[in-house]
Amino acid sequence: MLEGLLKRAFATEPTLEAESAGTSEEPDGQPAHEHSIACMDERGIDIRSHRSRRVRRIDLTQFDLIVCAEPPQVEVVRSLCPTANVILGNGPEGISNPWEKGPDAYRSCAETMEKVTAEVVARLTELNRQR
Numbered sequence: 001m002l003e004g005l006l007k008r009a010f011a012t013e014p015t016l017e018a019e020s021a022g023t024s025e026e027p028d029g030q031p032a033h034e035h036s037i038a039c040m041d042e043r044g045i046d047i048r049s050h051r052s053r054r055v056r057r058i059d060l061t062q063f064d065l066i067v068c069a070e071p072p073q074v075e076v077v078r079s080l081c082p083t084a085n086v087i088l089g090n091g092p093e094g095i096s097n098p099w100e101k102g103p104d105a106y107r108s109c110a111e112t113m114e115k116v117t118a119e120v121v122a123r124l125t126e127l128n129r130q131r
Contacts, residue, residue, distance in 0.1 A: 001036050001110050002067065002089070004045040005117040016124060019063075021055040023076040028053045035098065035106035043110070060084050064127055067120055069095040087123065089116035 006018035030052040032040075040047045060066065060081035067089045068074045077086050089095050095112050098105035 001032075001040055001047065001106075002069075002095075002113045002116060003050065004040050004047045005043070005110075005113055006120060008043075008045055009117050009121050015128075019058075020050075021053050021058055023055050023073045025054070026052060028057070033099075033106070035103050036110075038103065039106050039110040042107075043114075056080065065120065065123060067116065070097065085127075087119075089113070089119065 003018050003020035010016035010018060028051070032047045032050040037047055055077065060077065061083070064085060066077055066084050066086045068077060068086060069089055071088060071094055074086050074088050077084055090112050095116065096105070096109060098109040
């Protein structure tokens with residue numbers, strides 16, 4: 001969901017891109033959850049073509065900013081790339097994982113991710129100004 005929100009936010013800025021990856025050991029290529037798709041549909045964002053991939057398969061040095069949803073994800077990313085610019089979205093509590101909690105949990109998660117999107121845009125704008 002966050003990738004979809006960020007792509008929409010970055011639509012007018014051709015130098016910004018968003019990609020997502022997970023820290024779980026689930027196989028690559030899994031589609032977005034039906035509740036995620038529904039939440040993004042409500043926002044006019046189509047994520048039906050999204051497929052999962054594992055963060056361990058990515059060169060993390062290519063990214064200016066890595067946004068994690070939960071503290072354990074930050075630890076995984078830092079173990080893979082100690083020099084990565086990593087933030088925990090939504091402050092110290094992170095973003096609540098809606099998995100298996102029903103549609104309302106996904107809606108709440110999407111609302112939090114909308115706030116995180118604004119935070120990411122602000123951080124990337126600041127990084128670009130510093131260059």
